[in-house]
Amino acid sequence: MSSTSPPPSYSPRRPPPPYEEQNSRNAKKECSMSEHNYKVSPPPFVPLSGPSTIDVDQLQVVLTTANTQPTTVVIVQEAKPAPTFASYETFCPTCQKPIHTLPKYVNGALTWIVFILVLILFFPLAFAPFCLESCKDAHHYCARCNTLIGIKKRIF
């Protein structure tokens, strides 16, 4: 007799599963609804993705042009050879005026070659090439703005 009573007690507990099933069904319906919503939304996103890629290309083009211009300027400044070791008159691209260059003598390839030769032959005078302007390259700077105008090398 007591065994029959438990089933009724269990039976009221059974109804909740149906609610869960209903909830799950509702959730499935919501998912299906949301899927439908997502299926509808992609079409407007496709045309948006096209213009966005074009914008990226334009940005890349702008970046490449911006990077190219400064490099060319630097190359022009470094590759300009000077006609002589002494000061000479030339046109400064920065001042936009004719100026006299200010030569500064720096150690070049000939300086180190003479240094090694003197070091082998008579090492006490090995420092001499670093004191002689005739062994050094001449870097010509603008006397007004101190811009490097040209370089005159002894050898390569």
Ligand SMILES: [Zn+2]
């Ligand atoms: Zn200048």
